[in-house]
Amino acid sequence: MWKNSEEELDIYIEGISYSQFDAYIFLCKQKGFTVDAVKDTDKYTAYNSTGYKLDLQHWSSERFDINLKAPLVGDENFEWPSHVFADLVPQQDGKTGTVETANEDTLKIILYDVSSSEVKSYISECESAGFTIDAEKKDTSFNGFNEDGYELSISYNEMKAMSITINAPIQMTEISWPSSGPAKLIPKPSFSVGKITSDYDWAFSVYLGDMTIDDFNAYVDRCIDKGFEKDYRSEHYFSADKGDDISLTVEYVGFNTIVIRIYDYNQF
Template structure:
């Protein structure tokens, strides 16, 4: 599954901003300031938007939301819409309290979103019987609900790649899928009709074929090199869909092979900006800085909430809040520097690792 920088960056910043709201409310409460949120009629009515908001907000659920017939209507106020197409709905609502979120989650399950369901501290993900995937992300402290709905991928019978790349890896069972791209020395494709058991068998087959060098593995992701430098990346996307990416051995850049001794001495010229280069692990510096800052921020949030839960009247929380505001600004700046295009496979693996660690960390303070 291709993970785009634009979507990931926006999602991380949205999560961090929501947590800043939580920290703000918590810090104020520790100072003895009680805050009450006025109830809004829009919470208990159909989706609505303030007239001053951008045209990304929708007043009529069934008329404006393309995939409105797939999921239940949300009782809340549209905050922002990122995608609204036949392939994907990505929308954020505000003024959704905890009971309304629970009711909405139940309504989604009643609509059939119970296949391969997963609940964690941030929300809920599942497929329905037709292959639509829903991902709910909810922050009770700020009453923000984000919905990401993806339509099933269109697939057909395919011929598995026959070039060098195709011969480098085992042949999978399924021939039903979608090819993103294919060349003699590389390809990227999705295969349907591949249950998790078949995915696991294919991972084992790749391991048996020698793809064990520098490997990384979790329950739904595997990547490794073989002794000749060929690279394979596997992912169980869900709903019986598997992704396979294969790339050839990397060739050294001839322009960098000339020795420093053969180069004439030159005065230092002003540095010019250039795209971040990947290190030995395959991670580009701008990407890694953004992800590490995000994880650090989330860890600090958990520490803050633990401190609050232990003593809600601790006045030092006010000082801590100011510190976290600075860290949020640093986080935002690092994401602004993240100029790389779509994540490569090593970065996708690191992205998944960070998300897993963050989710596990958030469980420590979940109610």
């Protein structure tokens, strides 16, 4: 089932397994959909270098949704948004732009006809505004936190568009570690403040707070001791498998927070 227009393509497919969904994400990355990429258990969102936005979602009913949107066109009368998050970063005037997302968790602004030197200057202004915690900067891209836990991401593409995304701090509470499902296959962390974002027979994901880089590395070592064979390990990221059907990732995402994701494909 599908619908198509000049601005948007929607495709809905039934009978798609999670492993097929995961394989399709890999194919989309090969096609260039890696800009501002965000992956959660059953969702993937990314842009390509020309500004097309791809949204993928897999449902427990084995329905698979594909949504592709054409590049947005900036409003010539664009005004800096009144959203409370917009006050956290320096205001940019005199640009065409659009507000793509504005809710209680995220504000995303896209500005057009921006030069690379303007992006670099804006990144410096944001650092001066306090986004210096766990900051990562590469030429025309930036990611960092302020002291209140707000996360700022800045990216730039070939269309001379600058994306400014501000995410609210993750709201965490005391959690109880599940005694069933994929969570029982990995070591129980010694930290109990977090947020469980998915807990199914086949998938488990959780954010844990108060976790330093040293805590991240110590937990990764425990996973290796548990029998997970390293696929890739870097300063902030670890991926591993256990047998052919169990996949694990552990990532330090900044502001003393890690996210753990585990999938048990035996359950499909």
